[in-house]
Amino acid sequence: MRHVDVAVAGLGLSGAAVAWAATRRGHTVAAFEAYAPGHRRGSSHGHARIYRRAYLDPFYVELTGRAGRLWERLEIEAGERLLDRVGGVDHGPGREPERMAALLREHGVAAELLDPADAAARWPGIRFTGPVVHDPEGGVIDPEATIAAMTRLAATEGAAVAHETPVRDLEPDEDGVRFRAGADTWHARTLVVAAGAWTGPLLGGLVPLPPLTVTQQQVFFFAPREPGPWPTIVHGSSEEALEMYALPEGPWVKLGEHLRGTVTTADTRDFTVDPEARERALAYAREWLPGVDPVPRSETTCLYTWAPGEDFVLDRQGPIVVCSPCSGHGAKFAPLIGELVTDLLEGAPPIDRFALRPPRS
Ligand SMILES: Cc1cc2nc3c(=O)[nH]c(=O)nc-3n(C[C@H](O)[C@H](O)[C@H](O)COP(=O)(O)OP(=O)(O)OC[C@H]3O[C@@H](n4cnc5c(N)ncnc54)[C@H](O)[C@@H]3O)c2cc1C
Missing domain, CATH: 3.50.50.60 (FAD/NAD(P)-binding domain)
Structure with missing residues (x-):
């Protein structure tokens, strides 16, 4: 032994x-x-996950700060870039931009609150209809x-x-x-x-x-029409259960839904993209991401394990x-x-x- x-x-x-x-x-x-x-x-x-300070819960804003310092340490010890701080934007009523900007500033993040016209000028590939939070510490991790x-x-x-x-x-x-x-x-x-x-x-x-619930999620990769750098995006719309996120991954813009997935298990999941989720992603890209060609170039599935809360x-x-x-x-x-x-x-x-x-x- x-x-x-x-x-x-x-x-x-x-x-x-x-x-x-x-x-x-x-x-x-x-x-x-x-x-x-x-x-x-x-x-x-894969090669991209969102790092962001932008949470509406002070508990997680604090933890992201601790994590951010450890990412820096890891990069030094590993001798390579693992977190590309391209910045993050949050918008839509579900993200409560005014409250989020205030909370981030309370935690020492130099967050900006932009009106939609200013945000669209800065990120022409994204459509905004309300206030936008810019989190300059946000970025993309290569898992x-x-x-x-x-x-x-x-x-x-x-x-x-x-x-x-x-x-x-x-x-x-x-x-x-x-x-x-x-x-x-x-x-x-x-x-x-x-x-x-x-x-x-x-x-x-x-x-x-x-209770731990496993869901199969899917993500879609779109070709950008607007040159980068693209920020990471979290969009909480007024429609219930719609929270979309997007981020650059290599030459692509990756798009996924946070809240909707198919309940499964690690050993019985089918690796098949849900056609309705694909339709929703296409419709979302057409409406909210004018800077991408709204036909996905590739797609893949991944598992979430949800814990309570x-x-x-x-x-x-x-x-x-x-x-x-x-x-x-x-x-x-x-x-x-x-x-x-x-x-x-x-x-x-x-x-x-x-x-x-x-x-x-
Ligand atoms: C589509 C998608 C998008 C996401 N986007 C983000 C994001 O933007 N930002 C963010 O912060 N998080 C994001 N996440 C969440 C994040 O990716 C996960 O929280 C994280 O990857 C979980 O890692 P893990 O090591 O716990 O699980 P896993 O990566 O699943 O690792 C568990 C490992 O255990 C191995 N294993 C299982 N059984 C055994 C065994 N008996 N013996 C040995 N090994 C075993 C498995 O093979 C597996 O490799 C996303 C997740 C998904 C699916």
């Missing part, structure tokens, strides 16, 4: 961040990923490059890293967790389950989880840490997730909102 302080199941953005942080903080770490690097079955594939960088840094510091090696057969005992990975049996003082949409199935009832689950029960920071917005926090989970495995209490059983207000 092989022994380690910390084992990590899953090397998406979360598991890679935990492997990096825990190794840097002196723990012996073994990290396992069920599939090959860059696989497209989970939540972290695959980030996972590779964090995994490489962890391995350089001594972590054992294995791909195509699913963790299975978890058995908590008096001083840790025994499990199988590949041909070996391992024992870890703490096992961090960072398995994205597979979290519930992997735990198999060992830890009582809050669109929050995350970061907590431990005995020797198992549950690390599920998704709800469709976890990527931007990745390096902070690594720190928060390492705090947990060193004995810190969970953040209330991320606890397995959040206290009721």
Whole structure:
């Protein structure tokens, strides 16, 4: 049997961040990923996710600030650009631009509140009908490059890293967790389950989880007519359940819906783009993104794992840490997730909102 302080199941953005942080903080770490690097079955594939300070909830504005400082540290240690701060715009009544601008300024962000004509002059590829918040700290993260960088840094510091090696057969005992990975049996003082949409199935009832709902989402790639740089965009329209986001990814503008997806599971999802979602994306691009050719050049699917309140689950029960920071917005926090989970495995209490059983207000 092989022994380690910390084992990590899953090397998406979360598991890679935990492997990096825990190794840097002196723990012996073994990290396992069920599939090959860059696989497209989970939540972290592709080359673009939005980083933004622009939340309407002060709790998350504060966390984005902490995450932003850690992105800078990660870029220095990795020696590469992983977060391209192209700026972000939020508009539409659902984003409450006046309140959001005030909140960001309270948190030290040099946010601007623009009227629609000024915003359209600045970003002619986007149609605006009301006030617009510009978040100059916002930008685009490259998730695959980030996972590779964090995994490489962890391995350089001594972590054992294995791909195509699913963790299975978890058995908590008096001083840790025994499990199988590949041909070996391992024992870890703490096992961090960072398995994205597979979290519930992997735990198999060992830890009582809050309801986690997995949905299949889709994104569409459009060719820009307006030259860049494009900002990231979040648009909360007055129509219920319409929250669209867009961001540059390589030569494309990627467009997706935040709130609508198809409930599924990690192992039964079908990878098929919902034709109604495609129609909605086309209609949206025609109406709101005059700077793109409104015919998608490609499309793909991806999984969200929703936790109650669109929050995350970061907590431990005995020797198992549950690390599920998704709800469709976890990527931007990745390096902070690594720190928060390492705090947990060193004995810190969970953040209330991320606890397995959040206290009721
Ligand atoms: C379409 C889309 C757009 C998004 N846009 C944004 C955005 O703009 N900004 C933002 O902040 N966030 C965004 N997100 C959310 C963000 O991408 C996720 O929060 C993040 O990728 C979650 O990473 P994860 O590591 O928790 O999960 P995953 O990336 O799914 O990683 C879990 C890993 O665990 C592995 N695994 C499963 N079972 C086992 C096992 N038994 N043993 C070993 N390994 C196992 C899986 O193969 C997988 O690689 C978006 C998500 C999607 C789907």
